[in-house]
Amino acid sequence: MKLKRKLRLKLGNILFSGFSTAERLLYGVSLNIFDPAFIRDPYKHFNELRNKRPIYYSRAFRGWWVTEFDQVQEVLKDNRFGSDIRSYEFRMKQIEKQLTRKQLERLNSPSMLNLDPPDHSRLRKLVSRGFLYKFVQSLEPRIQTIIDECLDRVSNQTRFDVVDCLAKPLPAIVIAEMMGLPQSDHEQFQAWSETLIDGTGTSDPDVIAASQQASDDLINYFKRIIETKRQESGDDLIRQLIIAEEQGDKLSPQELYQTCLLLLVAGHETTTRLIGNGLYLLLQQPAMLSTLQTHPDKIPNAIEEMLRFEPPVQATQRFAKQDLDFHGKKFKRGDIILVSIAAANRDPSANPRSGEFDPQRESINQVSFGYGIHLCLGASLARLEARLAFESLLSRFPAMQLVDEAPAWGNNPFFRGLDHLHVESGVNAETNA
Numbered sequence: 001m002k003l004k005r006k007l008r009l010k011l012g013n014i015l016f017s018g019f020s021t022a023e024r025l026l027y028g029v030s031l032n033i034f035d036p037a038f039i040r041d042p043y044k045h046f047n048e049l050r051n052k053r054p055i056y057y058s059r060a061f062r063g064w065w066v067t068e069f070d071q072v073q074e075v076l077k078d079n080r081f082g083s084d085i086r087s088y089e090f091r092m093k094q095i096e097k098q099l100t101r102k103q104l105e106r107l108n109s110p111s112m113l114n115l116d117p118p119d120h121s122r123l124r125k126l127v128s129r130g131f132l133y134k135f136v137q138s139l140e141p142r143i144q145t146i147i148d149e150c151l152d153r154v155s156n157q158t159r160f161d162v163v164d165c166l167a168k169p170l171p172a173i174v175i176a177e178m179m180g181l182p183q184s185d186h187e188q189f190q191a192w193s194e195t196l197i198d199g200t201g202t203s204d205p206d207v208i209a210a211s212q213q214a215s216d217d218l219i220n221y222f223k224r225i226i227e228t229k230r231q232e233s234g235d236d237l238i239r240q241l242i243i244a245e246e247q248g249d250k251l252s253p254q255e256l257y258q259t260c261l262l263l264l265v266a267g268h269e270t271t272t273r274l275i276g277n278g279l280y281l282l283l284q285q286p287a288m289l290s291t292l293q294t295h296p297d298k299i300p301n302a303i304e305e306m307l308r309f310e311p312p313v314q315a316t317q318r319f320a321k322q323d324l325d326f327h328g329k330k331f332k333r334g335d336i337i338l339v340s341i342a343a344a345n346r347d348p349s350a351n352p353r354s355g356e357f358d359p360q361r362e363s364i365n366q367v368s369f370g371y372g373i374h375l376c377l378g379a380s381l382a383r384l385e386a387r388l389a390f391e392s393l394l395s396r397f398p399a400m401q402l403v404d405e406a407p408a409w410g411n412n413p414f415f416r417g418l419d420h421l422h423v424e425s426g427v428n429a430e431t432n433a
Contacts, residue, residue: 019060033413046343063336067343069350077372081318082116088334109254111262130237167275175267180236222260273312273417302359308366314342399426
Protein backbone atom coordinates (compact mmCIF):
# COMPACT_ATOMS: atom_id res chain seq x y z
CA MET A 1 0.00 0.00 0.00
CA LYS A 2 2.82 2.40 0.90
CA LEU A 3 4.58 1.59 -2.39
CA LYS A 4 1.37 2.33 -4.31
CA ARG A 5 1.04 5.70 -2.55
CA LYS A 6 4.64 6.55 -3.41
CA LEU A 7 4.05 5.60 -7.03
CA ARG A 8 0.92 7.76 -7.17
CA LEU A 9 2.90 10.64 -5.67
CA LYS A 10 5.68 10.25 -8.24
CA LEU A 11 3.21 10.00 -11.12
CA GLY A 12 1.25 12.98 -9.79
CA ASN A 13 4.36 15.14 -9.61
CA ILE A 14 5.44 14.04 -13.11
CA LEU A 15 1.97 14.91 -14.44
CA PHE A 16 1.99 18.28 -12.65
CA SER A 17 5.45 19.08 -14.03
CA GLY A 18 4.32 17.97 -17.47
CA PHE A 19 1.37 20.36 -17.43
CA SER A 20 3.64 23.18 -16.23
CA THR A 21 6.14 22.51 -19.01
CA ALA A 22 3.39 22.42 -21.65
CA GLU A 23 1.90 25.68 -20.34
CA ARG A 24 5.27 27.38 -20.48
CA LEU A 25 5.71 26.29 -24.09
CA LEU A 26 2.22 27.46 -25.01
CA TYR A 27 1.96 30.68 -22.98
CA GLY A 28 5.53 31.52 -21.99
CA VAL A 29 4.66 31.20 -18.29
CA SER A 30 3.68 28.55 -15.74
CA LEU A 31 3.87 27.69 -12.04
CA ASN A 32 5.47 24.55 -10.67
CA ILE A 33 5.29 24.59 -6.88
CA PHE A 34 7.35 21.37 -6.70
CA ASP A 35 10.34 23.09 -8.32
CA PRO A 36 13.05 23.75 -5.68
CA ALA A 37 13.68 27.11 -7.36
CA PHE A 38 10.08 28.07 -6.56
CA ILE A 39 10.56 27.25 -2.87
CA ARG A 40 13.72 29.37 -2.74
CA ASP A 41 12.12 32.37 -4.45
CA PRO A 42 8.40 32.14 -5.32
CA TYR A 43 8.23 35.88 -6.02
CA LYS A 44 10.28 35.62 -9.21
CA HIS A 45 7.72 33.14 -10.55
CA PHE A 46 4.69 35.10 -9.35
CA ASN A 47 6.08 38.33 -10.81
CA GLU A 48 6.45 36.64 -14.17
CA LEU A 49 2.92 35.31 -13.99
CA ARG A 50 1.48 38.70 -13.00
CA ASN A 51 3.38 40.50 -15.78
CA LYS A 52 2.44 38.07 -18.55
CA ARG A 53 -0.92 36.62 -17.54
CA PRO A 54 -2.37 38.30 -14.43
CA ILE A 55 -5.48 36.12 -14.63
CA TYR A 56 -4.31 32.72 -15.70
CA TYR A 57 -5.92 29.30 -16.01
CA SER A 58 -3.54 26.58 -14.92
CA ARG A 59 -4.26 23.01 -16.03
CA ALA A 60 -1.75 21.84 -13.44
CA PHE A 61 -3.85 23.35 -10.64
CA ARG A 62 -7.18 22.99 -12.49
CA GLY A 63 -7.97 26.53 -11.45
CA TRP A 64 -7.46 30.24 -12.13
CA TRP A 65 -4.61 32.24 -10.60
CA VAL A 66 -5.31 35.91 -9.81
CA THR A 67 -2.15 37.93 -9.14
CA GLU A 68 -2.75 41.70 -9.45
CA PHE A 69 -3.34 43.61 -6.20
CA ASP A 70 -6.64 45.30 -7.12
CA GLN A 71 -8.08 42.11 -8.59
CA VAL A 72 -7.00 40.05 -5.57
CA GLN A 73 -8.82 42.49 -3.29
CA GLU A 74 -11.82 42.34 -5.60
CA VAL A 75 -12.04 38.53 -5.42
CA LEU A 76 -11.69 38.56 -1.62
CA LYS A 77 -14.51 41.09 -1.10
CA ASP A 78 -16.87 40.22 -3.99
CA ASN A 79 -19.85 38.11 -2.86
CA ARG A 80 -19.83 36.35 -6.25
CA PHE A 81 -16.91 34.32 -4.88
CA GLY A 82 -17.27 31.88 -1.99
CA SER A 83 -15.20 29.63 0.28
CA ASP A 84 -17.45 26.61 0.84
CA ILE A 85 -16.70 23.78 -1.60
CA ARG A 86 -19.83 21.92 -0.50
CA SER A 87 -21.91 24.38 -2.55
CA TYR A 88 -20.69 22.82 -5.81
CA GLU A 89 -22.20 19.40 -6.39
CA PHE A 90 -19.94 18.30 -9.23
CA ARG A 91 -16.80 19.17 -7.23
CA MET A 92 -18.08 17.21 -4.25
CA LYS A 93 -18.79 14.20 -6.47
CA GLN A 94 -15.26 14.37 -7.88
CA ILE A 95 -13.72 14.56 -4.43
CA GLU A 96 -15.95 12.05 -2.63
CA LYS A 97 -14.71 9.20 -4.84
CA GLN A 98 -11.16 9.76 -3.57
CA LEU A 99 -11.91 10.21 0.13
CA THR A 100 -12.10 7.84 3.06
CA ARG A 101 -15.03 8.06 5.47
CA LYS A 102 -12.99 10.15 7.91
CA GLN A 103 -11.79 12.49 5.18
CA LEU A 104 -15.38 12.99 4.02
CA GLU A 105 -16.44 13.79 7.59
CA ARG A 106 -13.73 16.47 7.75
CA LEU A 107 -14.84 17.95 4.46
CA ASN A 108 -18.43 18.15 5.66
CA SER A 109 -17.40 19.88 8.89
CA PRO A 110 -15.46 22.92 7.65
CA SER A 111 -14.03 25.61 9.86
CA MET A 112 -15.11 29.24 9.68
CA LEU A 113 -12.31 29.76 7.15
CA ASN A 114 -14.15 27.61 4.60
CA LEU A 115 -17.70 28.80 5.19
CA ASP A 116 -19.88 31.41 3.50
CA PRO A 117 -22.62 33.59 5.02
CA PRO A 118 -24.84 33.08 6.89
CA ASP A 119 -22.88 30.33 8.71
CA HIS A 120 -19.61 32.23 8.42
CA SER A 121 -21.22 35.42 9.77
CA ARG A 122 -22.76 33.56 12.71
CA LEU A 123 -19.50 31.88 13.76
CA ARG A 124 -17.36 34.96 13.19
CA LYS A 125 -19.65 37.05 15.38
CA LEU A 126 -19.27 34.53 18.22
CA VAL A 127 -15.49 34.21 17.93
CA SER A 128 -14.86 37.94 17.47
CA ARG A 129 -15.88 38.56 21.09
CA GLY A 130 -12.54 37.14 22.14
CA PHE A 131 -10.54 39.35 19.79
CA LEU A 132 -11.90 42.80 20.55
CA TYR A 133 -9.13 45.37 20.10
CA LYS A 134 -9.21 46.66 23.68
CA PHE A 135 -9.02 43.15 25.09
CA VAL A 136 -6.10 42.22 22.83
CA GLN A 137 -4.19 45.33 23.87
CA SER A 138 -4.79 44.46 27.52
CA LEU A 139 -2.69 41.33 26.97
CA GLU A 140 0.49 43.37 26.40
CA PRO A 141 1.95 42.94 29.93
CA ARG A 142 1.45 39.16 29.84
CA ILE A 143 2.88 38.87 26.31
CA GLN A 144 5.92 40.89 27.40
CA THR A 145 6.44 38.55 30.35
CA ILE A 146 6.35 35.51 28.06
CA ILE A 147 8.89 37.14 25.73
CA ASP A 148 11.18 37.97 28.65
CA GLU A 149 10.99 34.39 29.91
CA CYS A 150 11.81 33.02 26.45
CA LEU A 151 14.79 35.34 25.96
CA ASP A 152 16.06 34.90 29.52
CA ARG A 153 16.80 31.27 28.61
CA VAL A 154 19.26 32.35 25.90
CA SER A 155 20.49 35.63 27.36
CA ASN A 156 23.99 34.26 28.07
CA GLN A 157 24.35 32.26 24.87
CA THR A 158 26.55 33.51 22.06
CA ARG A 159 24.42 31.73 19.48
CA PHE A 160 20.75 30.70 19.47
CA ASP A 161 17.86 29.83 17.17
CA VAL A 162 15.29 32.65 17.23
CA VAL A 163 12.58 30.42 15.77
CA ASP A 164 12.98 27.74 18.44
CA CYS A 165 13.49 30.02 21.43
CA LEU A 166 10.91 32.73 20.65
CA ALA A 167 9.02 32.68 17.35
CA LYS A 168 7.46 29.25 17.97
CA PRO A 169 6.71 29.28 21.69
CA LEU A 170 5.49 32.88 22.05
CA PRO A 171 2.32 32.80 19.89
CA ALA A 172 1.58 29.21 20.92
CA ILE A 173 1.63 30.12 24.61
CA VAL A 174 -0.43 33.28 24.05
CA ILE A 175 -3.25 31.60 22.12
CA ALA A 176 -3.23 28.62 24.48
CA GLU A 177 -3.65 30.89 27.49
CA MET A 178 -6.42 32.81 25.72
CA MET A 179 -8.19 29.49 25.14
CA GLY A 180 -7.54 28.30 28.68
CA LEU A 181 -5.45 25.26 27.68
CA PRO A 182 -3.14 23.60 30.21
CA GLN A 183 0.51 24.67 30.04
CA SER A 184 1.57 21.02 30.11
CA ASP A 185 -0.09 20.50 26.69
CA HIS A 186 1.64 23.38 24.86
CA GLU A 187 4.46 21.35 23.33
CA GLN A 188 2.14 18.58 22.16
CA PHE A 189 -0.43 20.75 20.41
CA GLN A 190 2.33 22.83 18.83
CA ALA A 191 3.69 19.62 17.28
CA TRP A 192 0.21 18.60 16.12
CA SER A 193 -0.30 22.02 14.57
CA GLU A 194 2.96 21.93 12.63
CA THR A 195 2.19 18.43 11.33
CA LEU A 196 -1.30 19.52 10.28
CA ILE A 197 0.07 22.49 8.32
CA ASP A 198 2.67 20.25 6.63
CA GLY A 199 -0.18 18.44 4.89
CA THR A 200 -1.12 21.50 2.82
CA GLY A 201 0.72 22.13 -0.42
CA THR A 202 2.00 18.57 -0.82
CA SER A 203 1.00 15.43 -2.66
CA ASP A 204 3.10 13.15 -0.46
CA PRO A 205 0.59 10.57 0.85
CA ASP A 206 2.59 9.91 4.03
CA VAL A 207 2.72 13.61 4.92
CA ILE A 208 -0.99 13.99 4.13
CA ALA A 209 -1.83 10.97 6.28
CA ALA A 210 0.21 12.37 9.18
CA SER A 211 -1.53 15.73 8.74
CA GLN A 212 -4.95 14.13 8.86
CA GLN A 213 -3.99 12.14 11.94
CA ALA A 214 -2.82 15.36 13.62
CA SER A 215 -6.19 16.93 12.79
CA ASP A 216 -7.98 13.96 14.37
CA ASP A 217 -5.74 14.13 17.43
CA LEU A 218 -6.45 17.84 17.86
CA ILE A 219 -10.21 17.34 17.50
CA ASN A 220 -10.15 14.53 20.07
CA TYR A 221 -8.03 16.71 22.34
CA PHE A 222 -10.57 19.53 22.14
CA LYS A 223 -13.44 17.12 22.78
CA ARG A 224 -11.81 16.18 26.09
CA ILE A 225 -10.96 19.80 26.96
CA ILE A 226 -14.48 21.01 26.17
CA GLU A 227 -16.13 18.31 28.26
CA THR A 228 -13.91 19.31 31.18
CA LYS A 229 -14.63 23.00 30.71
CA ARG A 230 -18.39 22.42 30.67
CA GLN A 231 -18.04 21.63 34.36
CA GLU A 232 -15.86 24.66 35.13
CA SER A 233 -16.24 28.41 35.31
CA GLY A 234 -14.00 30.88 33.50
CA ASP A 235 -13.89 33.54 30.81
CA ASP A 236 -11.41 32.04 28.33
CA LEU A 237 -12.29 31.70 24.63
CA ILE A 238 -13.45 28.09 24.87
CA ARG A 239 -15.71 28.85 27.83
CA GLN A 240 -17.18 31.81 25.90
CA LEU A 241 -17.97 29.52 22.97
CA ILE A 242 -19.49 26.89 25.27
CA ILE A 243 -21.70 29.54 26.88
CA ALA A 244 -22.77 30.75 23.44
CA GLU A 245 -23.64 27.18 22.46
CA GLU A 246 -25.61 26.60 25.66
CA GLN A 247 -27.50 29.87 25.20
CA GLY A 248 -28.78 28.70 21.83
CA ASP A 249 -26.54 30.63 19.44
CA LYS A 250 -26.64 27.68 17.00
CA LEU A 251 -23.09 26.47 17.56
CA SER A 252 -23.03 22.72 16.92
CA PRO A 253 -20.53 20.46 18.72
CA GLN A 254 -18.66 19.90 15.45
CA GLU A 255 -18.49 23.66 14.81
CA LEU A 256 -17.18 24.12 18.33
CA TYR A 257 -14.38 21.58 17.76
CA GLN A 258 -13.43 23.01 14.36
CA THR A 259 -13.46 26.58 15.66
CA CYS A 260 -11.12 25.63 18.52
CA LEU A 261 -8.79 23.87 16.09
CA LEU A 262 -8.74 26.88 13.75
CA LEU A 263 -8.07 29.32 16.59
CA LEU A 264 -5.17 27.24 17.88
CA VAL A 265 -3.48 26.66 14.52
CA ALA A 266 -4.10 30.10 13.01
CA GLY A 267 -3.30 31.74 16.32
CA HIS A 268 0.33 30.80 16.24
CA GLU A 269 1.48 29.41 12.88
CA THR A 270 1.37 32.70 10.96
CA THR A 271 2.85 34.76 13.81
CA THR A 272 5.74 32.32 14.13
CA ARG A 273 6.55 32.87 10.47
CA LEU A 274 6.07 36.63 10.71
CA ILE A 275 8.68 36.91 13.48
CA GLY A 276 11.18 34.59 11.79
CA ASN A 277 10.76 36.02 8.30
CA GLY A 278 10.83 39.61 9.57
CA LEU A 279 13.98 39.25 11.65
CA TYR A 280 15.75 37.56 8.76
CA LEU A 281 14.93 40.56 6.55
CA LEU A 282 16.09 43.06 9.18
CA LEU A 283 19.38 41.28 9.84
CA GLN A 284 20.28 41.73 6.19
CA GLN A 285 20.03 45.51 6.63
CA PRO A 286 22.31 46.52 9.56
CA ALA A 287 21.67 50.23 9.04
CA MET A 288 17.91 49.72 9.23
CA LEU A 289 18.36 47.49 12.27
CA SER A 290 20.24 50.31 13.96
CA THR A 291 17.51 52.80 13.05
CA LEU A 292 14.82 50.64 14.63
CA GLN A 293 16.91 50.15 17.76
CA THR A 294 17.17 53.93 18.11
CA HIS A 295 13.55 54.57 17.07
CA PRO A 296 11.42 51.61 18.23
CA ASP A 297 8.32 53.65 17.39
CA LYS A 298 9.08 52.80 13.74
CA ILE A 299 8.77 49.04 14.38
CA PRO A 300 4.99 48.82 13.63
CA ASN A 301 5.58 50.25 10.15
CA ALA A 302 8.47 47.82 9.65
CA ILE A 303 6.13 44.95 10.57
CA GLU A 304 3.69 46.02 7.83
CA GLU A 305 6.55 45.91 5.34
CA MET A 306 7.59 42.47 6.61
CA LEU A 307 4.03 41.26 6.04
CA ARG A 308 4.05 42.72 2.55
CA PHE A 309 7.46 41.48 1.49
CA GLU A 310 7.47 37.98 3.03
CA PRO A 311 3.83 37.08 3.78
CA PRO A 312 3.51 33.97 5.96
CA VAL A 313 0.42 32.89 3.99
CA GLN A 314 1.23 32.97 0.29
CA ALA A 315 -2.16 32.19 -1.24
CA THR A 316 -5.78 31.41 -0.48
CA GLN A 317 -8.68 29.91 -2.41
CA ARG A 318 -12.17 30.89 -3.51
CA PHE A 319 -14.84 29.45 -5.82
CA ALA A 320 -16.95 31.22 -8.44
CA LYS A 321 -20.51 31.09 -7.08
CA GLN A 322 -21.99 31.72 -10.52
CA ASP A 323 -20.99 32.05 -14.16
CA LEU A 324 -19.43 35.47 -14.51
CA ASP A 325 -17.11 37.68 -16.51
CA PHE A 326 -14.08 38.79 -14.52
CA HIS A 327 -11.85 41.33 -16.29
CA GLY A 328 -12.35 39.65 -19.63
CA LYS A 329 -12.10 36.05 -18.38
CA LYS A 330 -15.11 33.73 -18.28
CA PHE A 331 -15.43 32.00 -14.92
CA LYS A 332 -17.91 29.14 -14.58
CA ARG A 333 -19.80 28.27 -11.42
CA GLY A 334 -17.56 26.15 -9.21
CA ASP A 335 -14.30 27.27 -10.83
CA ILE A 336 -11.39 27.36 -8.37
CA ILE A 337 -9.84 30.81 -7.96
CA LEU A 338 -6.32 30.76 -6.48
CA VAL A 339 -5.69 34.15 -4.92
CA SER A 340 -1.98 34.95 -4.78
CA ILE A 341 -1.21 37.09 -1.74
CA ALA A 342 2.50 36.84 -2.55
CA ALA A 343 2.01 38.22 -6.06
CA ALA A 344 -0.43 40.95 -5.00
CA ASN A 345 1.86 42.30 -2.28
CA ARG A 346 4.66 42.74 -4.80
CA ASP A 347 2.52 44.32 -7.49
CA PRO A 348 4.35 47.56 -8.42
CA SER A 349 1.04 49.27 -9.15
CA ALA A 350 0.19 48.94 -5.44
CA ASN A 351 3.69 49.36 -4.01
CA PRO A 352 6.36 51.22 -6.03
CA ARG A 353 9.80 49.57 -5.80
CA SER A 354 7.87 46.46 -4.78
CA GLY A 355 10.95 44.23 -5.00
CA GLU A 356 12.75 46.20 -2.28
CA PHE A 357 12.32 45.60 1.43
CA ASP A 358 11.96 49.09 2.88
CA PRO A 359 10.80 49.25 6.53
CA GLN A 360 10.46 53.04 6.18
CA ARG A 361 8.07 52.78 3.24
CA GLU A 362 5.45 55.47 3.76
CA SER A 363 2.44 53.81 2.15
CA ILE A 364 2.25 50.03 2.45
CA ASN A 365 -0.46 48.08 0.67
CA GLN A 366 -0.70 44.42 1.61
CA VAL A 367 -3.32 41.68 1.91
CA SER A 368 -1.36 39.33 4.15
CA PHE A 369 -4.21 39.14 6.65
CA GLY A 370 -6.77 38.70 3.91
CA TYR A 371 -9.48 41.14 2.90
CA GLY A 372 -13.25 41.36 3.04
CA ILE A 373 -15.40 39.18 5.28
CA HIS A 374 -12.56 36.73 5.94
CA LEU A 375 -10.12 39.39 7.17
CA CYS A 376 -8.05 37.69 9.89
CA LEU A 377 -9.64 38.09 13.32
CA GLY A 378 -6.25 37.73 15.00
CA ALA A 379 -4.46 40.45 13.00
CA SER A 380 -4.22 42.87 15.92
CA LEU A 381 -2.90 40.10 18.20
CA ALA A 382 -0.26 39.07 15.65
CA ARG A 383 0.88 42.68 15.25
CA LEU A 384 1.10 43.14 19.02
CA GLU A 385 3.11 39.95 19.53
CA ALA A 386 5.47 40.83 16.68
CA ARG A 387 5.99 44.41 17.90
CA LEU A 388 6.88 43.33 21.43
CA ALA A 389 9.10 40.53 20.13
CA PHE A 390 11.12 42.86 17.88
CA GLU A 391 11.38 45.56 20.54
CA SER A 392 12.78 43.01 22.98
CA LEU A 393 15.15 41.35 20.51
CA LEU A 394 16.61 44.65 19.30
CA SER A 395 17.06 46.08 22.79
CA ARG A 396 18.56 42.93 24.31
CA PHE A 397 20.82 41.97 21.43
CA PRO A 398 21.88 45.19 19.65
CA ALA A 399 24.89 43.45 18.04
CA MET A 400 22.88 40.46 16.77
CA GLN A 401 24.01 38.99 13.41
CA LEU A 402 22.99 36.17 11.11
CA VAL A 403 24.91 32.90 11.38
CA ASP A 404 23.64 31.54 8.07
CA GLU A 405 23.09 34.22 5.43
CA ALA A 406 20.95 31.84 3.36
CA PRO A 407 18.84 29.76 5.76
CA ALA A 408 16.56 27.11 4.25
CA TRP A 409 12.95 28.01 3.67
CA GLY A 410 10.33 25.42 4.60
CA ASN A 411 9.01 23.25 1.77
CA ASN A 412 5.37 24.28 2.09
CA PRO A 413 4.56 26.50 -0.93
CA PHE A 414 1.50 28.06 0.72
CA PHE A 415 2.91 28.80 4.20
CA ARG A 416 6.28 30.48 3.82
CA GLY A 417 8.66 30.51 6.73
CA LEU A 418 12.07 29.58 8.06
CA ASP A 419 12.30 26.38 10.09
CA HIS A 420 15.35 27.78 11.88
CA LEU A 421 17.08 31.16 12.16
CA HIS A 422 20.40 30.94 13.97
CA VAL A 423 21.94 34.22 15.10
CA GLU A 424 25.08 35.39 16.84
CA SER A 425 23.74 37.23 19.86
CA GLY A 426 26.68 39.62 20.22
CA VAL A 427 26.81 38.62 23.90
CA ASN A 428 30.17 37.73 25.40
CA ALA A 429 29.52 34.51 27.28
CA GLU A 430 32.57 34.92 29.55
CA THR A 431 31.58 38.46 30.51
CA ASN A 432 28.09 37.32 31.46
CA ALA A 433 29.20 34.16 33.24
